[in-house]
Amino acid sequence: MKLRTALLTTAMLCGFATSAQAQFVPPIETIDNDGNRVQLEAEQYIIKYRSKAKMAVSDQIGEMHGLMDKSIDDLDMLVAVLPKSEVMSLKHHPDVEYVEVDPRRYPMAEEVPYGITMVEAPLVSDANTGNQKVCVIDTGYEISHIDLPASNLTGNDFGTATGPWNTDGDGHGSHVAGTIAALGGNNEGVVGVNPGNNLPLHIVKIFNDNGDWTNASDLIVALNHCANAGATVVNMSLGGGGSSNAEETAFNNAYANGIISVAAAGNDGNGDLSYPASYDNVISVGAVNSAANHGSYSQFNYQVELAAPGTSVKSTTPGNTYSNYTGTSMATPHVAGVTALVWSHYPSCTPVQIRSTLAATALDRGDPGRDILYGLGIVQAKAAFDMLASGCDTAPEIEIPEPPQQPTFDPEMFDGVPKQGMAGLSGQFYRFYIDVPSGATNLNFVMSGGSGDADLYVSHDVLPTRSSFDCRSWEFDNNETCTFAVPNTGRYHVYVYSYATFENVDIVATFDGGNVPNQPPINRWWGRCTGLDCEFFANQSSDPDGTIVSYFWKFESGVPGKFGNPNTYTFPAPGTYRVLLTIKDDDGAKAKKRRNFVVPAPQ
Template sequence: MTTHMHNTTRTVLACALGAALLAALSVSTSVSAAGTGVAPPMRKFTLPKPAAEASFDRFIVKTRDGIASRSASPSLDAVNAAIARAGVGGITLAANNGAVLKVERVRRMAVGADVFRFSRKLTRVEADAVLAQLRIDATVQYAQPDYRKQRLDFTPNDTRFNLQWDYTHPTTGIHAPTAWDIARGAGVVVAVLDTGYLDHSDLNANIVPGYDFIADPQVAGDGDGRDADAHDPGDWIGGDPSSFHGTHVAGTVAAVGNNALGIAGVAFNARVQPVRVLGHGGGYTSDIADAITWASGGTVAGVPANATPAEVLNLSLGGYGMCSEDPATQAAVDGALSRGVTVVVAAGNSNLDAANHSPASCKGVITVGATGIDGARSYYSNFGPTVAISAPGGNASSGSDPDDRWIWSLGNSGMQAPDPSPGGDRLIGMIGTSMASPHVAGIVALMQSAAVGAGRSPLTPMQVKQVLQMTATPFTVVPPFNQSQGPGIANAAAAVLASTLPIPADSGTVIANRIATATSGAAGDAKLFKIVVPAGKASVNLRTFGGTGNVSLYVARDRVPTTASFDRSSVKPGNSETVLIANPPAGTYYLLVVGEVAFGNVSVMGVY
């Protein structure tokens, strides 16, 4: 069970998943979308926008894999040849004291490309000539200037953007303005599985048709069962007010940005698909599972096909009980993942291990914990290895300014049924992991838009999770080990930039003979390790042990195993897995540790 507080001192008890469904702890106050009332100072962390670079002395060149060369540096050969063909190398300039152009290889990048520094800056014309020659070279995969980038930080003109510390705070926000210089979510649909949506002047333009999946008339409260109208009629119980929770969540994902009104969504050029699954008293697993399937492009009997399937699903909902005991939800999630759809889920607000909540503990989802403006774990947030990443969710006990304690998004002035828009439009401050999750869903939309915009394929759900975790901002206040919430706070700017670049494959963590290495992860996470075994050993014992949860072990020599392709495996309940190989051939042995459920502090060891 969870608590919604919509407007100060007003409380609603909500949500049942079977018996109890956790949606969000939300405490709120409201202001008008137009910006009436006293607002805190605008927070802008903006550097001047530089002019386009006119000259370059550093370039990045990547040769194709497998290129044979008589020299030790095929890329240097390609650069020198391109300079000669472009007629640049022999040019001397008085401004450069007549110096002939020279080239120095600086270093090899992690993506396999080489960085070169020229002895003088090339004009734009000269640089274009050299790059043109490099790009027609059959040995070159790509070539580009080593651009000098700065923070540009697009600041939208939304009238209450000053409330959105969660986007702009330099150490505890998600760095949205910097991300917006690369992508704003265009072309991506995010499905919000929640209480439905309200007509709101700061959201209407970004809505695509959704669906109402609530079949039970008492839960639905609208008298018409499942249908194509996903509007939220209110989720009040007794005399308590409605939360209009889905509209708040949808606003964080994609409220219309730069429209001189209200606030901006994280991905304000993306589209929101409202999918109604929560009503009076919450919602049933059967409805939620069907909604996951439909929103991700699957087929649901009796429901028209989704004309605009989502690339990202946000589920700011959940209930107590492990996902291993909720196979219907896991099956729906598996289907969404198989269609390439990323599923983002709130961790829950019980201050408990998220491994005991569903869908937070389902395999393959990205489970999000909450932080406050102080950069610490919010006191209510669920935690543990299941939590993949954290994001601002607000915290009523942190922040020197009262407005800094909330996550501000869209709401309504109605007490039970909504008041008509635009008169009923409001901005509402709430707190909860329900507020953290749509920050991440919005970031995923930015990532996918950026990847496609850079000419790359959309990221897989596994790659999305990898990028979010490797680009996270460290916590200002690190949670204790037994209350972990992933590697840090989601960083939109870093994640979006990384999505435009090749994503390096996991090469594995090296483990040494007889030394245990600890690892933790969520259900479905795969952690790769490797150990080099010399020739002449009588045996090698590869094992996992200790910690919490349940892992399986897959092993292969001189190649990375998968759960479907491996040399040997150990799959038993618990964490004590062993692969013993007699007279092992010399080589690098890769160990893939896979979480059957969330696992924590599991030791990985190789002994030969």
């Protein structure tokens, strides 16, 4: 069994903690019809209900022994812990639009920072930043730190679950806030992108003092807090695997309502997509070191939009101390800080115009133009400021990138014939099927090779999902196996899910015995002519479970046919003829193909 966990690393490693596919949720205890106490396997879900159907859906959740977590009334959503066995019935409730797993979100964590000059912050005055507000969603804020602003501050928290917003037992949030707005001119410690104590901050403490994970639904609530506080920029040095329709909708709404959201690309050093960074309307930030080179830990994918310093960045930590952290968590506040700094000089510009300008003026690194390591380049405050002086719409509107295409395969599988070279981004998948004859035994599905992490799900007769299957194999690599010693007759469906970006992976299905029906050969032929002398070829014909043993051609009605491949025939005159090829395999099955063949007139 695959057990996925993600922990915040120690104080010297701040960045991305890997996503969790099987983070433990305590079972729901109930009493069965015989009076016995039973435990039901559970998971936390987001339930989107139809307008004015909240009470009906709430009642249904109660009837299935669900435990309500929260209500997001603005978006017609409920969040509840439900027995996994009951989720399918809730999905079919007439007042429910969709039900999805509430994926975890983690404080990004990995190592040590610097970079204010690299992003050109000292070249742009922050005197106007009072017209902006940056919302920092993180582990809190050490308000007593001598180098952090103690005014122009507001905040929210999640009560006893996190503790007060103006405290930070972990240090991650205070470090992030320091990069954005650590005070300058006080002969203390460091300075931030906006050092003049002019920029209002709103703090949402979403993690507790241990930096433990939270859920996408909590992030939705935190984003609403930011919006209600009047934030123009949101910093999220956090993320996790697995997208959420509800979460993406919230960020789309925020963008449409004047908020630029900025999030860490992740620190697993691979090509996986992290969320919320990888939503189209969130700026995904990768990390570079002091030499402006890609940080080896920084995740790389088509959604990375900008880069910023993330390696050995020095900033504020609790107890009036300073620490060097590394991670995309540290790169993100550089971009959020620059966004507010530049926007403060041109407050009439829209989020799209500011975002497009930051993209157009970024310092290009790596391959020319946009690439998966640096996105469009390292954010540059002065260059963006200068471009906007010519007008808000000077920069071309940023293009939302399209995901790369997966290799495609015929979905039908045959005994012992592998599908080779599968690949996919995190969250992508393949579906295959195989027809198993009566009397077959030892049906095996074996997946192997390549890199990354793909999981295997198999079901008889019905399409498997990640929560409904006859067999699941989800090891930490691509070596997955599903075995049915005495399989049912009929169709088995296969679901290959990309838990983490993978490539060059093969899958094969095999079984023993069975009354296997002969598969007929596949007939493909073509011809060409020089004058009236024509040649015919059937080399592209094939037999899926044997060999072709004969080729018989009929070129004209009333004229004897000819065996062989390739073959030749001289026609009596130019014109259109009905040519027939009949092929036969080693089990006697035949396939015929008749088509019009044109013999051209001499030029």
